[in-house]
Amino acid sequence: MGRGTRRSRLVIVALLIIAFTLITLDYRTGRSATGARGVLHSIFGGVENGVTTVTRPIGRTASSLTHPNRYHDRADRLAEENARLRRQIADDTEIGRMSTELADLRLLADKGQYTIVPAKVIAVGDVTGTDWTVTINAGRADGIVVDKTVLNADGLVGTVSGVTEHTAIVRLACDPGSHIGARLERTQLLGAVAGGQGPGTLTFTLYDASYRVQKGDRLVTFGSLDYVAGVPIGMVTKVTDVDGLSRTAEVKPYASVGTLDLVGVVVGKPPADPGDRVLTPRPVPTEPAASVPPTASVPPAPLSPTAGSPVGGSLAGAASGVGGGAG
Template sequence: MGRDTRRSRIVVLVLLVVAFILITVDYRSSDSSSGARGMLRGAFGGVEDAVSTVTRPIGRTVSSLTHPNRYRQRADALAAENAQLRRQVADDAEVRRQAAALVSLRLLADKGQYMIVPARVIAVGDVTGTDWTVTVNAGSDNGVAPDKLVINSDGLVGTVLSVTAHTSVVRLACDPASHIGARLESTRLLGAVSGGGGPDVLTFTLYDASHQMKVGDRLVTFGSLDYAAGVPIGVVAKVLDAGGGLSRSVEITTFASMGSLDMVGVIVGKPVSDPGDRVLTPLPAPPSPAPSSAAPSQAPSPAPSQAGPSGPAQISPVPALAPAATAGTG
């Protein structure tokens, strides 16, 4: 038995030596079918493949142990590449969003024939309730001047308070110190909107106390020497008084959301003529009345009178209603 074990060891040793010889010849020879390497491969090719199959995983394991940072560096490189691709996708989405906002702003300016300077909000001022301002990245070098109206794609944002060469401070319409002339849609009734009620809430005071306003009425700017006319402001959300004084006041919900401003436009050129209400989004048409298909199932109607010469018979009123009404008033 000892002889068999010794013989097995010798055979394994010989096979290992042959395998390493073949590997050495394989690296040094460019022709795999000629010379000594071809002869050896023909004789011990199967043995070489078997030994290589056994030793290859061992070699890889030893390589990973001797170079522990190789795979970690590869993983870090792939993670960095993935993060870069994610940033690129996010940047592309942001560019598309800004382009869409600019297109919407341009469409509103075209409706009112306003000349605007596009700008982005780069800073927010004190918004504690006593001062509502933002800073935009356009200034006097772009033609911006104080007291110009500022809009976004939804409507009025505020007015320019101060400017530098490259930036401007905008007083939002909801600022308590903001007062802008306005008028009701489809009328020439004038008033003023002022802030102080919250980020998206204004108060509109109508100068003519004889006119009543209702929820749903819309407002636009009236226009002045500095302010452009016809800019959408907001819609009446609540009537604040019953009209006992010299003016009427209502609460306005602004079209523009003051808390999420980004892309805005400073109106640096007013239209030649007042745009009126054309910048406002058209109101949806009222629903058409339902057809009177339930008439046959209603209670029996009074007997019709005789047909006259000009048309078919008409429904006569209930005779008992008129005397009862007369008696009640006497």
């Protein structure tokens, strides 16, 4: 048994040596089988193919180890292509969003007949609660000067407080030093809104103390030397105590400071006060359906009376009376 096992091992080793020799010849001289090599190939071709099948993955692994940059470069190219496609999708999304904002801003300007210069917020100033400002990328070269009204697609943003050649500083309506003339919707009652309570709340003071401000009242700017008329400001959310001379209320502004991006600086006033035209129309209240009164229950008909009974006589008389009237 030991001698036979040794002989089998020698045969396997010899076959492997011949197979590797044929593989080497194939790589160097091609697959043409001529002469003694062709005879050997025909005899041991099966062994060669089997060994090649086994050794091919090993060769590929060795090639990847000896040329690692080939696969790393491919991975880098795929990563760069993926990043480029992501940037393109993000750019397309941003372009679409900006186009929508610009269209909404133009729509508001057309309603009020304002001449505006569109601008983008490029920096936020000190927003510690004592100074609320933003910087936009339009300035003196674009016709912007101090005290111009600034709005966005939702309503009043603030006023220009400083200008350079190509930038401007906008004092937001919620700034503690901001005081803007306001008018109640559908009335000529005037007052002023002021900041100081944070970015989401303005304080409205009505000059006429005889009028009661109500929750849900809406405010727009009234025309002055510094402000254009008709720009939506916000809605009354809470009425505070009367101080004896005027009424005050808390107002939620339409323009959100936290999402400011595209704004418009009004460089040309409308030919006439737009009134409340720029405000979003209020929804028409739907009238409740008319209630149908419940049907009165009808008592069951009485049984036919017998002849000579009082009920029968009275019914007969009523019937003859109706008949006589008709005649």
